[in-house]
Amino acid sequence: MPRAVAHLKRRETVGPGHYLLHLACPEIAASAQPGQFIHLRVGDGTDPLLRRPFSVMLTNPDEDDVQVLVRTVGRGTELIADHEEGKQYDLLGPLGHGWPKPGPGEDIMLVAGGVGVAPLIFLADSLRTVEDRPYVRAIFGGADQDALVCWTEFASRCEEFTAVTEDGSAGETGLVTDVLVPEIERDRPQRAYACGPDAMLAVVAEICAGAGIPLHVSMEQWMGCGVGACLGCAIPAAEGGYVRVCTEGPVFDADQIDWERMNER
Numbered sequence: 001m002p003r004a005v006a007h008l009k010r011r012e013t014v015g016p017g018h019y020l021l022h023l024a025c026p027e028i029a030a031s032a033q034p035g036q037f038i039h040l041r042v043g044d045g046t047d048p049l050l051r052r053p054f055s056v057m058l059t060n061p062d063e064d065d066v067q068v069l070v071r072t073v074g075r076g077t078e079l080i081a082d083h084e085e086g087k088q089y090d091l092l093g094p095l096g097h098g099w100p101k102p103g104p105g106e107d108i109m110l111v112a113g114g115v116g117v118a119p120l121i122f123l124a125d126s127l128r129t130v131e132d133r134p135y136v137r138a139i140f141g142g143a144d145q146d147a148l149v150c151w152t153e154f155a156s157r158c159e160e161f162t163a164v165t166e167d168g169s170a171g172e173t174g175l176v177t178d179v180l181v182p183e184i185e186r187d188r189p190q191r192a193y194a195c196g197p198d199a200m201l202a203v204v205a206e207i208c209a210g211a212g213i214p215l216h217v218s219m220e221q222w223m224g225c226g227v228g229a230c231l232g233c234a235i236p237a238a239e240g241g242y243v244r245v246c247t248e249g250p251v252f253d254a255d256q257i258d259w260e261r262m263n264e265r
């Protein structure tokens with residue numbers, strides 16, 4: 001399993017409870033693909049015992065730079081919020097399967113909820129320099145404007161961008177799915193990509209299935225080992241049984257997942 005050491009070069013506050021880590025890690029900067037994640041040991045010693053998974057948001061191999069967006073939700077991410085420059089992390093990565101590439105010139109739609117924006121920024125960034133680049137439309141949603149972290153990094157990498165908040169404090173008012181439906185009716189994309197809360201992904205999957213649009217989703221499950229051994233990250237598979245997010249994912253074709261059983265969890 002790929003193991004590396006990263007140094008915290010800079011920690012930027014990008015919104016309330018949201019931090020952008022700039023890590024020095026040549027191995028990850030050189031090899032991470034959009035959609036892959038790193039599994040960070042966030043504490044010293046055994047508190048907390050388990051590593052925490054985070055998507056790679058951007059890399060700059062020339063500067064050995066890796067950017068990771070972190071939202072504080074519990075013990076591990078609160079520790080990260082206090083880390084000073086120079087903090088050394090032990091990490092595993094890059095792990096998992098990333099996003100499948102769109103076809104040349106395809107019209108694609110990216111749908112992000114909250115920190116689910118991170119792997120989609122990396123995808124949009126990777127498409128900027130490809131020949132016959134796809135036409136990228138994006139919808140980014142959150143509860144309020146504070147949740148739309150790093151939106152300029154996202155918007156600047158897309159041809160069309162719509163922000164949407166539940167309380168109307170930024171962009172349109174409503175849920176990402178309220179914007180997705182009319183966007184599809186206006187101009188049906190050939191492929192869609194989504195990352196965000198499970199409930200959002202389930203509705204996006206239903207909408208895309210109904211419109212016959214192939215959809216790739218990145219699942220953000222609780223993880224233990226991160227390398228396929230503990231089954232802590234297993235989610236219900238459409239063909240029965242379970243799939244592991246850490247090794248078979250985190251990116252799946254939406255029709256690989258049993259959304260009904262996901263909704264019952």
Ligand SMILES: Cc1cc2nc3c(=O)[nH]c(=O)nc-3n(C[C@H](O)[C@H](O)[C@H](O)COP(=O)(O)OP(=O)(O)OC[C@H]3O[C@@H](n4cnc5c(N)ncnc54)[C@H](O)[C@@H]3O)c2cc1C
Pocket residue numbers: 037048052053054055056068069070071072073074075076077078115118119219220221222223245250
């Ligand atoms: C592949 C992958 C990529 C991810 N990328 C990012 C990212 O780019 N940025 C980011 O901020 N977070 C990301 N996450 C989620 C992140 O790993 C968790 O928020 C983090 O592990 C929580 O650690 P904690 O110790 O702070 O919280 P804990 O104390 O472990 O948990 C606090 C609360 O959050 C819940 N929780 C913990 N993990 C998750 C989860 N994965 N999904 C939903 N609820 C959870 C717990 O049930 C609990 O209620 C990703 C997760 C996965 C699997």
Ligand code: FES
Pocket residue numbers: 222223224225226227228229230231232233234244245246247
């Ligand atoms: S986290 Fe252990 S199998 Fe996926």
